[in-house]
Amino acid sequence: MSGHSKWSTIKHKKAKEDAKRGQVFTKLIREITVAAKESGGDPAGNARLRVVLEKAKAANMPQDNITRAIKKGTGELEGVSYESANYEGYGPHGVAVIVETLSDNKQRTVADLRHMFSRLGGNLGESGTVSWMFEHKGVIKMDSKGMSEDDLLEKMLEYDVEDVQVHEGLASIYCDPKNLYVVKKGVESLGFKVEDACLEWVAKTTVNLDKEEDEEKVYKFLESLEELDDVQHVYANLA
Numbered sequence: 001m002s003g004h005s006k007w008s009t010i011k012h013k014k015a016k017e018d019a020k021r022g023q024v025f026t027k028l029i030r031e032i033t034v035a036a037k038e039s040g041g042d043p044a045g046n047a048r049l050r051v052v053l054e055k056a057k058a059a060n061m062p063q064d065n066i067t068r069a070i071k072k073g074t075g076e077l078e079g080v081s082y083e084s085a086n087y088e089g090y091g092p093h094g095v096a097v098i099v100e101t102l103s104d105n106k107q108r109t110v111a112d113l114r115h116m117f118s119r120l121g122g123n124l125g126e127s128g129t130v131s132w133m134f135e136h137k138g139v140i141k142m143d144s145k146g147m148s149e150d151d152l153l154e155k156m157l158e159y160d161v162e163d164v165q166v167h168e169g170l171a172s173i174y175c176d177p178k179n180l181y182v183v184k185k186g187v188e189s190l191g192f193k194v195e196d197a198c199l200e201w202v203a204k205t206t207v208n209l210d211k212e213e214d215e216e217k218v219y220k221f222l223e224s225l226e227e228l229d230d231v232q233h234v235y236a237n238l239a
Helices: 006-020 025-039 047-058 063-074 106-119 149-159 177-189 212-226
Strands: 083-090 096-103 134-143 161-167 170-175 194-203 231-236
Touching: 006 161, 006 170, 006 212, 025 047, 025 063, 025 096, 025 231, 047 063, 047 177, 047 194, 083 106, 096 106, 096 194, 096 212, 106 212, 134 177, 149 161, 149 170, 149 177, 170 177, 177 194, 194 231, 212 231
Parallel strands: none
Antiparallel strands: 083 096, 096 231, 134 170, 134 194, 161 170
8 A cells, every 4th residue: 555644644633733723623524514414413323424423523523513513414504505515626736635625616616726726736626637647545643652563563453454554653554444433443453543434536656855944845835725615525545
């Protein structure tokens, strides 16, 4: 699988800071609403909803907000109808990018993305442009407790883990998407505190940029995409 991703570590740290400031609530509410709309409001029978509810609780979202979002998804309360869509393209220096969106106006979303890609040195492509470079995986992130990748992988073998990576003390455990919840519970049973458990587009191979200023340009591009209102998640094959 892919090598260590500095970008993934930076994104995880930024997400934690955003959660402290309550800046993730809007995006989480959209995810909850869409998950409930697609597969019902009972997390026991809706894996996607269960995962996002755990993220919402980790971000200290009030229960009233969560309940309203579920009811809007199931139609018990009126609300804006959001649709999910993925967009693909290349960022500066040829970095491959997948953007997950939830929007009530796809024309606005595409226009905003096209403008951002163009302004910051990227190129928004057609469906399938870069998705072949990625795999959809369950990803669990936690403190490595100073353990090596081999040691962690040995501990996780009975939980159908596909790969383990450690970067700056952050361990990322990769598994089949349908096994995410089971693996998460297995990790917790071993005494680790899970910081995040989600479904991600993981690059099959990553690219390294030689110059620090080139990396910074790509980071700025990816962060600018994430700040767009309709964007939920951004994935890249940057190492």
